[in-house]
Amino acid sequence: MLQPFLSALLYEMLAFMGKHQDLFEKTGDERMELLKTLKVPESFRHYLSTLSEAHFVSDVKLVLQVLNGADVAQLPVKKNAFFTALVEFFTGPFAGKLDQLASNYYLQPYEVRGAQAKELILGESRTAIALHDLIVNSSYQEIAGTIEMLTKAVSEASFVLVQVPREIDTDLKKEMRAALLAEYPHSFPTFQINRGLLGGFRIFVNGRSLDHSWFSRIARLTSLKTVS
């Protein structure tokens, strides 16, 4: 699922380097100035601004292995700079984009999904098109599962699941994601609707439950322990 995006990303970076073959000879600030024209997510610009040429070549080999079908979890990607940038992108800006999609988005017809994704992912770059296709052609569960696998392999991030009784507004979702991301770095909090909670919310972090739901309050209220 990540292959089209990685392919586009690699293409953009290599094409950029073809034009700027002296990139790695420049200082950090110079590189950042130069990289402003590169149409890739910010985390990759930062990645390229701090990296040596040898490391980049090494990372490109890893990416090529993934493009050739290797399992990311089986590769030495832990703490790798490229894949860390990839995780930062998926758990940060990309996750924010996903949160803006309505809960019924994945039930819409293909054309409708395409139109909504186009409004969400602006630009005509290869990476933008790859992300657009990723959102249109994959379900939320597939995307979330892939990102969680990636975060687990790269930075052993926590598995965070947020259950809410109703669809929540984008701002609150954004705020919650940002706070949880700060609390559990490189995690990809997944939002799930569970009407049984009635009110409040419930968070699972690596299987541990942080319950702030009405249901649990009612259960506590009506439990024998409370009474006795």
Next chain:
Amino acid sequence: MDGLLKLGIDPWHILTYVVNTGVLLAVLTYVLYKPLMKFLDARRDQIAASVDEARLLKEQLDAKSAEAQQAQAKFEAELKKETDNLRQFLQDRRAQLETEMSTARTEMMQKAQADIDSKKEEMIKEIEVTLLDLMKKIILDIVQHKVPEDVVQASIKDSWKTYRK
């Protein structure tokens, strides 16, 4: 002598009578008096012997009677002692039985009370569970169907604020 004859008394006759009487007395003495006396002596001796035997028997009887009285007294004493012992034993046994019965009754009552308490506690718990289950159903029904959407949304925000604290 002639005078006697004139009176019609014959001395010979008198003599004969005397002799006859003597003979008669001698015969009677020999034939009747002596056996009679012998019989009487024998009878007297027999009576005396009987009297002696009776006295002996009486003495023996007295002795036996005394002995029997003594034995009876001893028996009565023993019987009294045994009776006293038996009474004491019965009293002790009764006291022991009363103590055991009291202990058993106390234990039985305690067990019965414990059973009652246990049953009571179980019943209370069952009632509590039923009551709480009912309460839960009522609350859940109200919350699920009667709470407006904006309240639910507000609850999520409030819970998030609480979580952030």
